[in-house]
Amino acid sequence: MSRALANAGLPHRKFHSLRHTFASRMIEKGVDVKLVQSWIGHATIQMTYNIYVHVQEDAKKASAQVQDDLFADIL
Template identity: 40%
Template sequence: MLPSFSCHTLRHTFTTRLIESGMNIKVIQESLGHSDIQTTLNIYADVTKELRQKEFTKFDDFLAS
C-alpha cells in the first residue's frame, strides 16, 4: 500500500530533487511559477542529508586544490 501524499508533497519533493541535481534556483523559481524567490527557497527547497554531504565534499575538494 502506498503512503498517503498530496500534490503539494510531490511539489516539495520535485523542488528538492531539482536543487540536488544542481539546477539554477532562478530556473526552479520560474518553473514553479513563484514571483518571489523567497517562496522557492524558504517553503519548497529542503536540504537533505545527501545534498549537505555533496556540498561539503565539493568544498573540501576546493580547499584541497
C-alpha cells in the same frame, strides 16, 4: 489526484509533497534555482532557496575540497 495515484498503485500523497520533492530533486540534480523558481511560481528566488535548497553531504565534501585546492598553492 487520489484516483490517479490509486490507479497507478501508489499511496495517497498531497500535491504539495509532490511539488516539494520535484523542486528539491531538480535542484539536487543541478537545475538552476531561478528556473525552478519560475516552474513552481515563487515570487522571489530567496523564497525558493529558503524552502528547497538543502545542504547535501556531497556538497559539503565538494566545498571542502575546493577550499583545500585553493589553499594548496599557498601552503
